[in-house]
Amino acid sequence: MKNLIFILFLMVTSGAFAQGPPILVEKPIMLGQNRSELRLFYRNETRPNLKKYQSANFSYDIVGNQFWSIGVAGSYYMNSYINTYDVVNDKVEPFDGFGDLAINLKYQFLRKDYVGKTYRMLGKIKQTFPTGEYKNDPFIGNNEYETAISIVGGYESLKYGILHELGYNYSPTKEGRYIKFDLGFGLPLLKSKVPIRQINLYFEYQSKYHPYDEGPTHFDNFEAYYAQSIQFAAGVFTFEATYLWPLYRVHDGHFSKKEMFQIGSRMIL
Amino acid sequence: MRYFLSVLAALLMIFNGNAQETITYTAKIKGMSCNYCTNSVNKKFKKLPGISQLNIDLETGMLSFVLPKEKSFTIEEIEDKIKKTGYTPVWVKASEAEIGTKPVGKNMDESNGLITVSIFVKGNCGMCKDRIEEATTKVKGVKEANWDSETQQLKVVFNDKKTSLVAIEKKIASVGHDTEHEKAPDSVYNNLHGCCKYDREASMPAGKE
Numbered sequence: 001m002k003n004l005i006f007i008l009f010l011m012v013t014s015g016a017f018a019q020g021p022p023i024l025v026e027k028p029i030m031l032g033q034n035r036s037e038l039r040l041f042y043r044n045e046t047r048p049n050l051k052k053y054q055s056a057n058f059s060y061d062i063v064g065n066q067f068w069s070i071g072v073a074g075s076y077y078m079n080s081y082i083n084t085y086d087v088v089n090d091k092v093e094p095f096d097g098f099g100d101l102a103i104n105l106k107y108q109f110l111r112k113d114y115v116g117k118t119y120r121m122l123g124k125i126k127q128t129f130p131t132g133e134y135k136n137d138p139f140i141g142n143n144e145y146e147t148a149i150s151i152v153g154g155y156e157s158l159k160y161g162i163l164h165e166l167g168y169n170y171s172p173t174k175e176g177r178y179i180k181f182d183l184g185f186g187l188p189l190l191k192s193k194v195p196i197r198q199i200n201l202y203f204e205y206q207s208k209y210h211p212y213d214e215g216p217t218h219f220d221n222f223e224a225y226y227a228q229s230i231q232f233a234a235g236v237f238t239f240e241a242t243y244l245w246p247l248y249r250v251h252d253g254h255f256s257k258k259e260m261f262q263i264g265s266r267m268i269l
Numbered sequence: 270m271r272y273f274l275s276v277l278a279a280l281l282m283i284f285n286g287n288a289q290e291t292i293t294y295t296a297k298i299k300g301m302s303c304n305y306c307t308n309s310v311n312k313k314f315k316k317l318p319g320i321s322q323l324n325i326d327l328e329t330g331m332l333s334f335v336l337p338k339e340k341s342f343t344i345e346e347i348e349d350k351i352k353k354t355g356y357t358p359v360w361v362k363a364s365e366a367e368i369g370t371k372p373v374g375k376n377m378d379e380s381n382g383l384i385t386v387s388i389f390v391k392g393n394c395g396m397c398k399d400r401i402e403e404a405t406t407k408v409k410g411v412k413e414a415n416w417d418s419e420t421q422q423l424k425v426v427f428n429d430k431k432t433s434l435v436a437i438e439k440k441i442a443s444v445g446h447d448t449e450h451e452k453a454p455d456s457v458y459n460n461l462h463g464c465c466k467y468d469r470e471a472s473m474p475a476g477k478e
Contacts, residue, residue: 020305029302032309032355066355113300113357115330115435156302158328188303192327196304233304236312268308 021266023229023242024204025163025184028120028154030069030108031268036061041240041264043075045257053080053140055099057264068107075099077133077140097133100141102126106152117157124150124167146171150180161186174212182206195235202229206244223256224248236268290338293322293384295434297359297450298330298351309354317342329435330359333384359450362386383412383428388438390416390423391447391467400465404444408437 021027021037031037038060045053059073079094103126110121126148132141150167163184171177184204190197203226210221227244244260301307307325310332315323319337326332332351336342342350344361351358364385390401398416401423405414410431416423425437435450442451445461447469458469 020303029306030355032313033353035309035312066353111300111357115297115299115359116302116328118300118302158302161302192304196308198304236308268305268312 020186020188020198020200020231020233020238022154022161022163022184022186022204023202023231023240023262024206024227024244025182026124026150026152026165028108028122028152028163029118029156030064030066030106030122031061033065036064036069036071036269037266038269039264039266041262043260043262045260047257051080054078055080059104064106066108068105071104071106072101073104074101074131080140095133095140097140098131100128100130100132102128110153117155119153119155121151121153124148124152124165126150142171142176144171144173144176146176148180156186158192160188175210177212178208178210180206180208196233198233200231200233202227202231202242204229204242205247222248225257225260227260237265239265291321291335292338292341292363293335294333294347294361294363295384295386295429296332296347296351296361297434298332298356299359300356301325301327301330303327306356310351310356313350313354324429326433329433331429331433331435333429383426385424385426386434387422387424388434389421389449390441391421391469391471392416392418392465393467394418394464396462397446397465397467400444401441401446404440404446405437408432408440411437 021029039058041057043053043055043057045055047053055075055077057073057075059071061069061071063070076096076098078096080096105125105127106122107124108120108122110119112119128142128144128146128148130141130143130145132143134141134143146169148167148169150165152163152165154161154163156163161184163182163186165180165182167180169176169178169180182205184202187201187203189199189201192198205224205226207222207224210223224247225244226247227242229240229242231238231240240263242260242262244257244262246257246259298310301310304327307327310325311323314320314332314334317334317336317340319340321335323334324332341363344363347361347363348358351361364387392398392401395418398418401416402414405411405416405423405425408427410428411425412428413426414423415425423441427434427437438448438451441448442453443457445453445457445465446467447453447458458466
């Protein structure tokens, strides 16, 4: 344990390394004029009541500059076991189908730049459209137009990055409303160089509080997760893998997770 | 002999006609904190027609590149290009150095990576000049340093692969002279000779930080 702490200390206090974009937490740095990011990833998610979701996901920044961007994100669920066990037929039916489509609008309203470090904040609006397949229970899509607003902030230096997002998701149904808070810590492992070859570790925390959910106490409506990620950045590409598990999860809602594995890549265009 | 000299003169004329005049740009950029950031700036600038020797140092925030004179941009245009990448330019400088194909003397050195930059350094007298120039030339990679007490401009020729303007300014500040981006420690400034105690409150030239 002492060795591990020593290695972490060395990594944090040693020279200029510089990390890449965070995996689960939103990034606060805009890509600049005429630049966009295409992200593709596979996600395998286990939820309560034996539900297993496998999805191919994408996100793409359609247009933007150094201050704002508009992006789209979607998913396709495949071979997902979302129905409970069919006793009559003695099988579990897999399910394929499109998930909800979302459009993101981001605007950077604070930028404090220094040599080798920066602090930025942006406002984000995410509008979700009910394009996903919907079954009464369980379901892929939300079957609702949902709107999420959040404030994203982040301090990034050559040695590490700290990122956070605080937001509120509004849904016409009370159960779909929640407050979210994400926190990420990025740590580069290799010295910064050109051409880019970098390995980053990401330590990320995600939480949701559902104020309107039914539960004996408010804590029953709270869920928190920890995700450990590793990212390899090479030129305009990054390749990343994440494993997420619950820290606190009494809430057994449709979207609460038992565990999640994600692997994917992104490319700067 | 005459024939030989006229042929040589003709060859020189042809050669000079082919020599491409270039401008070396250097800039300091704030806000780049990761490889993605340098990638953004790199991608923006490498599209410039005729660009060569493009170099971005993430650690120091230094950007440098060379453009043919006929395809050059103004300082304001370069600043605007940096801003559009999403980062903040601290300063941009352009030094006209003929580093093309001329195969003689100093220009050969310049084509090997030497750049010339003028920076503002506060000082008063001949003692200041000696101190500033001595500190500057002690930095590994610096070839020449010449400080003018009237304009307070230090002209420095250095190899940007061996050192950076940031390192040079830090060294100058460490001997007691404020520069455009580095402030000398109070303890060192207080120990300067009486005639060297320049006005620390005097403002820097317009457009400087």
